[in-house]
Amino acid sequence: MTVPDDIIEALRGARRVFITTHVVPDGDAVGSLLGAKLALANLGKQCVAGLSDPVPPSLRFLPGSSGVWSGGCGMTGQFDLALVLDCGSLDRVGRCVEVVQTCPVSVNIDHHATNTLFAAINWVDTEAAATCEMVAELIRAMGVAYDSDIATCLFTGLSTDTGSFRYSNTRASTFRTAAELADAGARPWEIAQNVYDSRPYSSLAALAEAILGIEFSCNRLIASMAITAADMARHGITEGDTEGFIGYARSIDGVEIAVAFREVGQGTIRVGLRSKECVDVAAVASEFGGGGHTRASGCTIQGTMEEARSKLMPSLERALRKAGCTWTA
Numbered sequence: 001m002t003v004p005d006d007i008i009e010a011l012r013g014a015r016r017v018f019i020t021t022h023v024v025p026d027g028d029a030v031g032s033l034l035g036a037k038l039a040l041a042n043l044g045k046q047c048v049a050g051l052s053d054p055v056p057p058s059l060r061f062l063p064g065s066s067g068v069w070s071g072g073c074g075m076t077g078q079f080d081l082a083l084v085l086d087c088g089s090l091d092r093v094g095r096c097v098e099v100v101q102t103c104p105v106s107v108n109i110d111h112h113a114t115n116t117l118f119a120a121i122n123w124v125d126t127e128a129a130a131t132c133e134m135v136a137e138l139i140r141a142m143g144v145a146y147d148s149d150i151a152t153c154l155f156t157g158l159s160t161d162t163g164s165f166r167y168s169n170t171r172a173s174t175f176r177t178a179a180e181l182a183d184a185g186a187r188p189w190e191i192a193q194n195v196y197d198s199r200p201y202s203s204l205a206a207l208a209e210a211i212l213g214i215e216f217s218c219n220r221l222i223a224s225m226a227i228t229a230a231d232m233a234r235h236g237i238t239e240g241d242t243e244g245f246i247g248y249a250r251s252i253d254g255v256e257i258a259v260a261f262r263e264v265g266q267g268t269i270r271v272g273l274r275s276k277e278c279v280d281v282a283a284v285a286s287e288f289g290g291g292g293h294t295r296a297s298g299c300t301i302q303g304t305m306e307e308a309r310s311k312l313m314p315s316l317e318r319a320l321r322k323a324g325c326t327w328t329a
Contacts, residue, residue: 001134001173003141004123010105011142014081016046018103020073022087023052023094024239024270027195030055031157032085032109032131034064038150039139048075052094056240061194062156063149071095076102082119083107086131086157088291090118109134114282114291129174132157136177148185155186160195163247168295203242206235210245210260214252219327222316223249224259226305232263239264250274256325257281257316261305269308273297278323284315 011017019037021029037047050073055065069075073096082103087093087110093100100106108119111128128134132154139150146154158178162170165178182188210225217224227242239262250258257279260272271288273281275295282297288311290299301308320327 001125001128001137003134003138004121006121007107007109007123007138008141010081010107010121011040011045011083012043014045014079014105016079017048017081017083018075018079018099019047019049019083019085020051020087020093020096020100021085022092024243025051025053025055025059026243027059027160028130028132028157029086030059030062030065030068031153031155031160032135033068034062035132035139035150035153035157036083036085036135038064038147038153039135039142039144042144042147043142048079050075050096050099052096053240056243057200058195058198058243059156062153064153073099075099079103081105081107083109084119085109085135086111088112088114089116109138112282112292113294114286114297127171129169129171130158130161132161133174133177136181146181146184151181151184151186152191155181155188156191156195159188159191164192164196169293200237200241202235202237206231206237206242207245207248209235210242211248214249216255217313218317218320218325220252220254221320221325221327222257222259222313223252223255224261224309225249226261226309227263228305229263229265239270246272246274250276256320256323259312259316261308263305264300267302267304269301269303269305271299271301271308271312273299278325279316279319280323281319284312284319287315288312 021033037049050069054070082100106119108122113126115124246260258274262270264270275281280294285297285299288299
């Protein structure tokens with residue numbers, strides 16, 4: 001993995017940097033954002049990290065998370081450079097899009113195969129396990145030493161985007177980077193405790209309900225769960241609290257594709273897609289204007305929950321057949 005020279009040159013030449021990532025940020029998004037901000041601050045840069053949505057509760061233990069702006073990001077015209085991380089397309093930064101568009105220079109660092117190369121300078125490495133792995137390489141290339149705070153942020157993203165080093169994107173280089181971050185002060189057990197073992201009861205109650213409501217199709221090759229706005233309101237949780245629910249559907253023996261439908265607004269359904277071994281869910285997501293990884297992607301579908309399901313399921317069935325899966329009706 002080699003960092004493009006023009007990215008290093010652009011960052012060295014910038015004085016004020018705006019850093020952002022995608023809506024409903026996950027561990028890799030927040031970890032790369034905070035790790036990059038801390039490293040650039042060590043180089044004397046004036047950095048602002050902004051998000052369309054708040055940092056999820058499970059990630060608020062990360063150093064610097066309390067200083068992240070969320071919401072409208074109404075700081076246009078104040079920055080020399082926008083650094084967009086872990087984001088497949090510009091619209092995915094949500095309400096921070098204007099700030100990015102008004103920056104003289106934009107840099108896009110990502111590992112999604114469906115990235116649209118939307119920035120002035122793009123570095124997309126689909127072999128990287130996580131954007132945090134790329135940011136770790138960037139920090140090294142810029143001559144910044146990891147401290148424990150930077151290491152904690154980057155290790156978190158590396159861990160979450162590999163499913164605690166269980167997914168097929170985990171390579172030998174992933175473990176080497178993880179070891180370097182642990183040597184620098186990241187504490188894997190502490191990170192795991194915060195990310196995975198500190199859920200509020202309300203989130204677990206909603207998860208239990210979602211699991212009990214799983215629907216199977218194509219002879220149990222597809223498992224889908226639905227979380228409505230009413231469900232979230234009843235349990236007092238936000239969309240961010242449902243992060244990771246889909247993994248339970250994916251873990252069911254015999255399931256190849258897991259789907260999570262989340263109602264995030266009137267007539268707006270956010271869809272998460274995961275596959276286990278052979279189906280390219282990024283190709284399915286792209287049919288609906290979404291994208292992501294071959295085994296982990298998402299999209300947004302307009303309509304009711306049932307309308308979203310009826311629109312999506314034929315595409316998933318075609319993807320199963322294309323991958324060589326067969327089943328009896």
